[in-house]
Amino acid sequence: MKVLLINGSARRKGNTFLALNEIAEQLSKNGITSEMVQLGTKPTRGCIACLQCKRNGNNRCVFDDDLCNTINEKMRHCDALIIGSPVYYGQPNGALLALTQRMLYSGGALYKGKPATAVAVCRRGGATAALQTMNMPFQLMNMPIVPSQYWNIVYGRDEGEAKKDTEGMQTMRTLADNMAWLLKNIHSEHAVPLPEREEPQPMNFIR
Numbered sequence: 678m679k680v681l682l683i684n685g686s687a688r689r690k691g692n693t694f695l696a697l698n699e700i701a702e703q704l705s706k707n708g709i710t711s712e713m714v715q716l717g718t719k720p721t722r723g724c725i726a727c728l729q730c731k732r733n734g735n736n737r738c739v740f741d742d743d744l745c746n747t748i749n750e751k752m753r754h755c756d757a758l759i760i761g762s763p764v765y766y767g768q769p770n771g772a773l774l775a776l777t778q779r780m781l782y783s784g785g786a787l788y789k790g791k792p793a794t795a796v797a798v799c800r801r802g803g804a805t806a807a808l809q810t811m812n813m814p815f816q817l818m819n820m821p822i823v824p825s826q827y828w829n830i831v832y833g834r835d836e837g838e839a840k841k842d843t844e845g846m847q848t849m850r851t852l853a854d855n856m857a858w859l860l861k862n863i864h865s866e867h868a869v870p871l872p873e874r875e876e877p878q879p880m881n882f883i884r
Contacts, residue, residue, distance in 0.1 A: 678860045680704055681755040682713040683748065685762035685773030686798075689715055692839035693761045693798045696831040699846050700759060700796070703853030709860060712755070714748060721745075721772040722779070730783035738783040745776060749784035756860055758788065758820070759852075760811055761796035767803030769795075769811050781814050790871045792859050794823040794852065800834040819874070823859060825852035 682701060686693035694713075701711045722740045729739045738745045752758065760777060762769035781788055795811030797804040808828055815822050829852055831845035832838075839845065862868060 678709050678757075678864060679755045680709060680711040680757045680759060680856060680860075681748070681751055682711055683758070683760045683773070683776075684713055684715045685760055685770045685776075686716065687718045687770075687772075688763075688836065689717070691763070691836050692831065692833040693763050693796070695833075695837070695839040696796050696798055696845070696849050697759065697761045699849040700853045700856075703850040704857055707854060707857030707861075709853075709857045712751065714744065714751070716744065716770070716773055716776065719743065721775050723775040724779050724782060736784040736787055738779050740779075743776070745779045745783065748776070748780050749787055752780075752784060752787040752791075755791075756864070757791050757823075757856060758793040758815075759796065759823075759856070760793075761798065762807065762811065764797055764799035764803045764807045767806045769797070769807045774810070777811070777814055781818055785818060788818050788820060791820055792823050792856060792863070793818075793820040794829060794856070796829045796831065796849070796852075798831045798833065798839060800832070804828070804830040804832075819871075821859065823852060823856045825849070825855060 682697045704711050721743045762773045793815040797807040825848045827848045832842045
């Protein structure tokens with residue numbers, strides 16, 4: 678079993694990394710492997726609603742010059758997803774949102790039914806709004822959202838301060854324990870298969 682972690686911060690070893698790394702270390706103690714992908718500083722495209730990914734049916738976005746398709750391919754071999762972001766103006770990093778939207782839309786079949794959750798890292802406020810924004814797409818993809826003992830929030834501004842948030846770090850470890858517990862149950866010989874889904878019945882309110 679393997680969990681993919683996406684560090685949505687431009688800072689490679691900043692506070693978001695520290696929060697996700699705490700999760701990775703605790704997952705390892707539970708016998709779960711993980712891999713962390715760094716969003717970095719390169720441009721990330723937003724979706725242009727061309728629908729070409731649906732026409733091609735190959736779980737790939739037509740734009741192949743950022744991390745979107747790389748992550749989709751990794752999710753073929755991963756069992757769960759965790760995204761983390763610093764909080765900017767009460768919102769996640771815009772580049773991470775653009776990436777997440779394209780990942781889930783173009784590669785939807787690779788994500789459905791797999792546990793997921795988000796982590797917000799902030800100086801002071803806006804974390805709950807950012808957390809909700811990051812978790813909402815998972816609900817649309819039938820991805821069970823993994824909780825912790827508190828909202829998945831870590832506090833810190835300057836690099837390394839997140840480690841001083843003892844409750845935040847404990848929240849990350851509890852999150853990892855919960856993720857490991859859920860994955861082990863999903864992959865046990867007694868696991869109950871996911872329910873069959875009804876055909877979608879989209880309805881527009883404007884007639």
